[in-house]
Amino acid sequence: MSLGAVYLWEPEVTGKFPDLNESERTAYELYQKHRNTSPKGKKIRDWAEFMLNKVTDDAYSDYFTEETKQWCVSLQQALLADPCAVLELDNFDHISQGDALYRVFYEAVQETGVGFYEPRFAVWGFSVLQVPDDAVAQVLKTYLKPLSSEQQSFDLDNIEAPRNIKKAEELFQLWCSYHPILKNYELHTFYNSYDFIEPRMCEPDAKTAIDSPCRFFSFFKECNNISYQLHFILFSFTMSPNVDFKFDLTNHFLTPELKEKFGKKLKFRIDIPDIRDTTRESHGTYALNFDFIRCKWESTYGVKKFFQEFDKFVRFLHKYFSNGNLQSLQAWAYGDVIDNILVQMHWSQELMIIALGLDKDYLEERYQFHQNILSNEKRDSELEYLNDSYKEYNLLMDLVREAGTALAPYQKKE
Structure with missing residues (x-):
């Protein structure tokens, strides 16, 4: 059992309804039993999305560090890439650095109905089934103040x-x-x-x-x-x-x-x-x-x-x-x-981004387009620059392909 860990689980993950002294162990046992289970629902992802939207909202920027925001971004991306039926979060107390993230945590729990155990307030819950009874509402009402969007402003x-x-x-x-x-x-x-x-x-x-x-x-x-x-x-x-x-x-x-x-x-x-x-x-x-x-x-x-x-x-x-x-x-x-x-x-910027996406056909099309314009306008020095750049961007495509860092293919809108 990871001491002080937060646990979250999907509706299909069921177990015994614990008494107060067994809530943490019950949450841990759910995690151990279902840690490799594929999820049917998406309440954990909904919880992470709620957290991310609140933490990155400019109206609440006074409350959260860039590190906390990035943690929420990384968590959401990880869950989108690899959904899970149960989730264990270590060091949540260290990440939170105060009450604000706990406030958002419990708001997200209340909003999504995800199953959870949180050790700071020792609350186990799934939707309206909570230990202690009605614990989420009591924590939000008594211990964690709402975040205020009223900030000092420059007049x-x-x-x-x-x-x-x-x-x-x-x-x-x-x-x-x-x-x-x-x-x-x-x-x-x-x-x-x-x-x-x-x-x-x-x-x-x-x-x-x-x-x-x-x-x-x-x-x-x-x-x-x-x-x-x-x-x-x-x-x-x-x-x-x-x-x-x-x-x-x-x-x-x-x-x-x-x-x-x-x-x-x-x-x-x-x-x-x-x-x-x-x-x-x-x-x-x-x-x-x-x-x-x-x-x-x-x-x-x-x-x-x-x-x-x-x-x-x-x-x-x-x-x-x-x-x-x-x-x-x-x-x-x-x-x-x-x-x-x-x-x-400018064409130089445009062609570079197209090359970084390894779109050889469109790079050739846009190169010909700009070449015709510069030729017709007799802008010889810029035309020479265009021709040299086109050769460089073809080399760039080979290098980016070798590095495996290319942009995802882009489908131009009609």
Whole structure:
């Protein structure tokens, strides 16, 4: 018996109804008897999905660490890949780090009716059959407070345009400290050019040139061997700020040995003017999804507008790229729309993603398409770049196939 373990089981897993002193042993015996049983129901998966949805909800981000969120993600993925009739969870008390996850645990139990034993409150239960009687409702009512979605917020209506770059730096740092997503990431502030993905672009005095008239704000994260970097660069109050997001896929797809064979990084940049809203047309094309043009920090309106647009952009990135997700990127590379959003990629980005999915036929089709355009427009230098890149992406397909890291095949929407 694993001391202090949590047990969950499906409706078809039945056993004796225990008294209070035997509830843990009864749960353990159910686990031992049915640990290799294939499930008929999916209440354990429903329980895990409820947990995941609550823990990753931005409204409750104050309560849960990134480690706890990732634990819930990994648990759900494991159960989807390998469903089970009974589940043993060790170290739940260590993972929870407080009452919040226990609150969600019991809410999920109440919602799904899954069978369970939980040692902290010593509750054994399946649907309305519980030891002690009505234990779940009593735990939720007496011991575990509901999570509150009311968070401290940044009052945009009462800000003023900063008088100098130091005040601008303080204002942005303060806003990030309240933001439901960004407050969970480390903000790096530099006084000169600094780039985690492209070290050659870093100025030697980036951390010490405190008299610089500009600021480089950067969020950097690594997930599933993908490096993400979000930049906000404030050059001056009279210029529109520069917002930049890029990631490096090299380590995700290529081993160190195969990287030597390819010789280039698999870098990808999301250009904000290429993100389009398909519900709005403007002059024969789709309108921009994000507008930083009017976000100059010389006026209160411009600063407020910036924070509104930057918040939208951060939520966009979190929704489509969090936890190493590349499926959205693949859809956009094939020219498909997601949630009325289309990212119009440069051909080099588009062909790279298609190659990473080993779609040789579509890579050839899109190569010919772009080759015809560049030939007709007599853009010889870019045409040469296209031809060289096409050869590189054919090599990339061989290397990714050898590494076994290719993206899942994508079926373009009709």
